[in-house]
Amino acid sequence: MLEQAEPLSDNELVNLTLDKNKEYFSQLVVRYYPKLSRYLNRLLNGNTHDVDECFSETFMNAFVNLATYTQGLSFSAWIYRIAHNQAIDHMKKKVRSATVPLEEYHAVYNPTKHYEEKDYVEHILSYLSIEDRNLLTLFYLEELSLNEISDMLKMKPNTIAVKIKRIRERLRKQFPHQ
Numbered sequence: 099m100l101e102q103a104e105p106l107s108d109n110e111l112v113n114l115t116l117d118k119n120k121e122y123f124s125q126l127v128v129r130y131y132p133k134l135s136r137y138l139n140r141l142l143n144g145n146t147h148d149v150d151e152c153f154s155e156t157f158m159n160a161f162v163n164l165a166t167y168t169q170g171l172s173f174s175a176w177i178y179r180i181a182h183n184q185a186i187d188h189m190k191k192k193v194r195s196a197t198v199p200l201e202e203y204h205a206v207y208n209p210t211k212h213y214e215e216k217d218y219v220e221h222i223l224s225y226l227s228i229e230d231r232n233l234l235t236l237f238y239l240e241e242l243s244l245n246e247i248s249d250m251l252k253m254k255p256n257t258i259a260v261k262i263k264r265i266r267e268r269l270r271k272q273f274p275h276q
Contacts, residue, residue: 108173115164123164126173127157133240134181140235141185143224152188156181175249178242182232182250189228222273230265237262 106114106125114122135153142148159180167176223231236242236250237258244255251258 109169112164112167112173123161130177134177137178137235137240138181138185140223140239141232148188152181152184156184159184171249172246175246178236179250186228222269226265233258233262234265
């Protein structure tokens with residue numbers, strides 16, 4: 099029986115891509131597709147067209163700028179930062195060109211509707227600013243470490259921890275668990 103080779107690390111795939119083996123970049127796309135799609139879906143309130151567009155732009159930007167990736171840092175944090183910036187830019191463009199009020203882009207809470215736990219979390223996240231929603235999504239839903247989020251957002255890990263704590267306290271007051 100043949101033994102399976104260990105999958106290549108992100109850094110190995112980056113190096114192989116930079117060495118003119120561009121097909122290795124597709125392995126990074128496949129590896130990060132579920133995570134980044136889920137992340138962008140939450141940031142963009144489930145608009146699949148916007149998610150697909152931002153995902154494509156994220157990897158086009160990553161490919162073009164791959165040589166700027168610093169090998170000592172987490173590739174995951176680097177690619178999440180690109181996705182984050184892409185989503186923010188996309189939302190700003192959409193708001194500038196919108197002919198309907200911004201509130202219509204957000205989910206409307208209907209207190210008579212029964213919410214499953216996931217729906218309830220999504221509902222609560224929709225009330226947060228983009229920055230607050232992003233921090234909670236990265237930490238709790240994407241399960242990135244404070245250091246990875248720090249690399250991504252260029253903030254100190256302690257600052258991120260304090261912000262997350264304050265957001266949670268605000269949410270406890272605004273949405274006491276029933």
